Each structure stands twice: as C-alpha cells, then as structure tokens.
Amino acid sequence: MPKIMQCVFIVLLFSVMSAHADQPDSAAPADTVPKAEPAKESIKVATQASVSGAYINVPVPGTRHTAAYFTLRNLSDKPVSLVSVAVDVAQRTELHSHTTKDGMMQMRREETVLIPPRSSVAFESGSYHVMLFDLQRSIQSGEELQLLLTFADGKQLVATAQVKSIFDKTHHHH
Ligand SMILES: [Cu+2]
Known part of the structure; x- marks a missing residue:
C-alpha cells in the first residue's frame, strides 16, 4: 500500500473508532457498561460561593499556557478560601x-485566595488569575471548558468558561 494511502487509511480508521467511542450504539447489548459520568456527583458542592463571567484566553501562538479569569462571589457570612482551579485540558x-x-509587574503564586464575607474578588488581567500550564490540545475561541474550583473546606464548584481570543473583539478605529 502506498504510504499516503496507508496514512489516509489510518486516519479514517481512527475517526471511525473515535466516532464509535463518542456515540455508543443505541442498539448496544444491555450488559454494556454505561460510560462513567464525570465525578460531579461525588463532589461536595460549595453553595457558599458563585462564579460569573468565566473565560479563558486562547494561548499566544507558539505557547501552551494561558490564563483563566472570572469573578468569584462569597455568598456567605464567613470568609471563603479558594485553593485551586482545575481545567481538563491543562x-x-x-x-x-x-x-x-521596583516598578516591574510580577506574577506571584498564591496558595489560597481569600474572599471576604459577602463580597467578591475579580480574577482579571493585572490582578488575580489562574495560570493554565501545558495545555494538552489547542483550544478555539467559542469553546466552553469546565473549571473545577476547590475551596479550603474541600467543597467544589464547577463553572463553565468561554474560550476567547484577544483578536475576537479587536476593532480598529482610524
Ligand atoms: Cu500568572
């Protein structure tokens, strides 16, 4: 088989296989083990906090890291401590x-970010942010990714982040 054909064949085979994996046949035998649901059910949901306006920037071309931004609101009368934000692709x-x-902007790693009672903290450019390192695939503007926030008390929150490109809203006014 010519090399190019072999290559096409493998790609086709792969796409057939992955299509099959993504869309389990509805006529599959009854004893088929259902696809495991994400661990959402096992998380202890943090009801004392809420996330809004979450987004992730498309990485600068040639890099595999980026940042996530959102506003985190503490709905309770006690301080809330954010300890981590996980994203599948990172x-x-x-x-x-x-x-x-010394007049230089520097980023510093924080073990926790404290949100005072009944207030919110903005994760935004030039302030707090979540750095995402070693993205496992490229991400596109318009995609939605799940953020998993974990708090010091072990409770967690899932939030949907929009993937945005800095080029999305670039308007030139001359
Ligand atoms: Cu940073």
Missing part, C-alpha cells in the same frame, strides 16, 4: 496574583 494550574516590584 496539565497543571496555579493561582497567581500580580504585584508591582
């Missing part, structure tokens, strides 16, 4: 803050 994430040292 191998590793860190909570960061921006500090200015």
Whole structure:
C-alpha cells in the first residue's frame, strides 16, 4: 500500500473508532457498561460561593499556557478560601496574583485566595488569575471548558468558561 494511502487509511480508521467511542450504539447489548459520568456527583458542592463571567484566553501562538479569569462571589457570612482551579485540558494550574516590584509587574503564586464575607474578588488581567500550564490540545475561541474550583473546606464548584481570543473583539478605529 502506498504510504499516503496507508496514512489516509489510518486516519479514517481512527475517526471511525473515535466516532464509535463518542456515540455508543443505541442498539448496544444491555450488559454494556454505561460510560462513567464525570465525578460531579461525588463532589461536595460549595453553595457558599458563585462564579460569573468565566473565560479563558486562547494561548499566544507558539505557547501552551494561558490564563483563566472570572469573578468569584462569597455568598456567605464567613470568609471563603479558594485553593485551586482545575481545567481538563491543562496539565497543571496555579493561582497567581500580580504585584508591582521596583516598578516591574510580577506574577506571584498564591496558595489560597481569600474572599471576604459577602463580597467578591475579580480574577482579571493585572490582578488575580489562574495560570493554565501545558495545555494538552489547542483550544478555539467559542469553546466552553469546565473549571473545577476547590475551596479550603474541600467543597467544589464547577463553572463553565468561554474560550476567547484577544483578536475576537479587536476593532480598529482610524
Ligand atoms: Cu500568572
């Protein structure tokens, strides 16, 4: 088989296989083990906090890291401590803050981000943000990714983040 044909064949085979994996045949035998649901059911949902306006920037071309932003609101009368934000596509994430040292903007890793009672903290450019490292695939503007926030008390919150490109809303006014 010519090499190019072999290649096409493998691609086709792969797409057939993955299509099959994604869409289990409805006529499958009854003893087929259902696809495991994400661990959502096992999480202890943090009802004392809410997330709004979550988004993730498309990485700068040639890089595999980016950042996630959102507003985190504490709905309770006690302080809430955010300890991590996980995203499937990122191998590793860190909570960061921006500090200015000797006139230079620097990012600093934070173990926790405290949200005072009945208030909110904005994770935004130039402030707190979640760094996503070693993305396992490219992400496209318009995609939605799930953020899994974990708090110091072990409770968790799932939020949907829109993937955005810095080029999405670039308007040139001359
Ligand atoms: Cu950072």
